[in-house]
Amino acid sequence: MERIRAFIAIEMPETVRAALSALETSLQPEQHTYVKWVAPSSIHLTLKFLGNIPQRQVPEIVEAVTHASTGIPPFQLHLGELGAFPNLGRPRVIWVGLTGEVDAVMRLQRSIDQALVPLGFDMEARPFTAHLTLGRLRERATHEERRRIGGLVTATQFEAATPMSVREVSLMRSRLTPAGAIYSRLASVELKDA
Numbered sequence: 001m002e003r004i005r006a007f008i009a010i011e012m013p014e015t016v017r018a019a020l021s022a023l024e025t026s027l028q029p030e031q032h033t034y035v036k037w038v039a040p041s042s043i044h045l046t047l048k049f050l051g052n053i054p055q056r057q058v059p060e061i062v063e064a065v066t067h068a069s070t071g072i073p074p075f076q077l078h079l080g081e082l083g084a085f086p087n088l089g090r091p092r093v094i095w096v097g098l099t100g101e102v103d104a105v106m107r108l109q110r111s112i113d114q115a116l117v118p119l120g121f122d123m124e125a126r127p128f129t130a131h132l133t134l135g136r137l138r139e140r141a142t143h144e145e146r147r148r149i150g151g152l153v154t155a156t157q158f159e160a161a162t163p164m165s166v167r168e169v170s171l172m173r174s175r176l177t178p179a180g181a182i183y184s185r186l187a188s189v190e191l192k193d194a
Contacts, residue, residue, distance in 0.1 A: 034141035068115035075104035088150035
């Protein structure tokens, strides 16, 4: 039985990817070998990581996501401020937040999370934070390198008025390669009022 690594996400339009590409470039004034940057074409808003699933389970996951998305009409999001997890003093993940109709994306994520429980997926233990991951610091990054990139994130001015209209949710496949993850869409579900 073939298993695939999968997740549910909101894909970014080209205008947002272009803004994120410019932002990543501004965060790389020197070669930061201790940061693994996410290719702008791969940046997405993860709603639910599924892990390795049997390929035969894809249709029932799509059905659950379709059911969970019913009654949630399309909504608008905007790129927000820069930040880091767990904090800017000891960053492990560099991200850009989202603003706009964040309540709608929170409702969508919760609904999808609940709809997948009967299929054997656990509810998310951590609270959902609407963000796009730009880069991850490598384990070998020193305290000084972490402090330096945290300072750079703090000093970077980023104002992206690029709106994005969220009209669908995608079930994505992730193939891990030595060069990084390669994502492909398995299915998409349109958002619509009940």
